[in-house]
Amino acid sequence: MPTRHPVRPRRSPGRARAGRSAPRLGTRGQPEESRAAILKAAVAEFAEHGTAGARTDAIARAAHVNKALLYYYFKDKDTLYEAVLDHVFSGLRARVMPVLESKLPPRQKMLEYLGAYFDYIAANPRFPRVVQAEWMRSGAGSARMQRVAKEYFRPIFRKLADLLREGIEAGEFRVVNPMDFLPSVVGVIIFYFGAAPLMKTLLKVDPLSVERIRQRRAFVLDFVSRALFVR
């Protein structure tokens, strides 16, 4: 028979983890911080194990929070994942939209966009993993992804399509189909970080070292520039 009804010595409730150095989140005081800790832990857990593989217990543990609190702040696992997606993509949008709405000339605007996108991912190398997992799901796109697409990607995509048209008309860009060019760029930026663990074992280099990331950034901008800009 399995070990149901564990007879562990019970601590008096509400005073768990007495001697810990952790600042004892929650207990009326740091609700914002508890929520944030849960979200942060969720990002890590979803990134590591995917939507289905992520364990709510593990998230709660990593956030130093009781599991029920997770359901107090977020309706269920799915809602939590949705919050993670919003966190990731609203962050991206916040970095990238100002650039796209600026009045820079096409060439410069494109370079600024690439840099902003790259920097955001480089600062949060886990994010690609969080996304990809769901990204590529279900033939027509789940209702959830539909929402994310409309809320975050459509506006960015529109601006970028405008930028491409503008640059092409000005004779600065080669003629490219946005449907081909834009996912290619995202692929170049994102894939490196996804493949980082693999590269670490294959080569003997740390693909995420500061120096490497600096080189990588330069490479990406150069790579895309050569493919897009008219010489």
Place this chain on the structure above:
Amino acid sequence: MPTRHPVRPRRSPGRARAGRSAPRLGTRGQPEESRAAILKAAVAEFAEHGTAGARTDAIARAAHVNKALLYYYFKDKDTLYEAVLDHVFSGLRARVMPVLESKLPPRQKMLEYLGAYFDYIAANPRFPRVVQAEWMRSGAGSARMQRVAKEYFRPIFRKLADLLREGIEAGEFRVVNPMDFLPSVVGVIIFYFGAAPLMKTLLKVDPLSVERIRQRRAFVLDFVSRALFVR
């Protein structure tokens, strides 16, 4: 209490799904085909739901096979997934290595490689999804991924690094770090297929139509050419 001990009317064993049109695999006759059917179903299931989300019941059902047969051919879910990885990557290696071992001049060899890679993925658009999920797991790379890396990626990577050196020395390629160039190329090729569902909802086009794939292929070769080849 849950519905344990279901009292469904039992069919005589060994004669399940009587009136079905399915060719009734197995029962001493088509062991190869049963195995293949399981593997094929597993590819689809792992692609759609990831390692953790994939359901062995669903795989068995899709393969028109009893679940226990799945464990007869494959030790466990993990082993099945490993078989899926081997299937996917050995196929890739088979397409790509002959090109890399040929005696074509660098420029042409690179284009042939790109085309071969692209065609393999285009013919199996589910494969990127199967891989990515595991691809980007666990900081240092799981023991499983370690194996896959050594068996499939290292030889391909070596040949490609040689090709790059050769092309650079011949003055045909710009000077690029393989660590930057190669993952970029893979990203460009793969990402489009992963993002296909999303693009389908965002735009009103089928990203996987024959015509679209033809265009995409040309774009990818051109995109990479401009970034790599000296003009």
Place this chain on the structure above:
DNA sequence: ATAATCTAACTAACTAGTTAATTATATGAA
């Protein structure tokens, strides 16, 4: 017969989510 191929039914373990409290703080009346 017998060994390879295949199956219905089962179980042990896991996991998302719930429940019924418990604690701390802010608020406000006395």
Place this chain on the structure above:
DNA sequence: TTCATATAATTAACTAGTTAGTTAGATTAT
């Protein structure tokens, strides 16, 4: 200032449902 109290924040322990994997046997070609 003090004390009751509402309520926001938090928890230990539990449960219902799911799922990987097993068992004990049934077919069937040779």
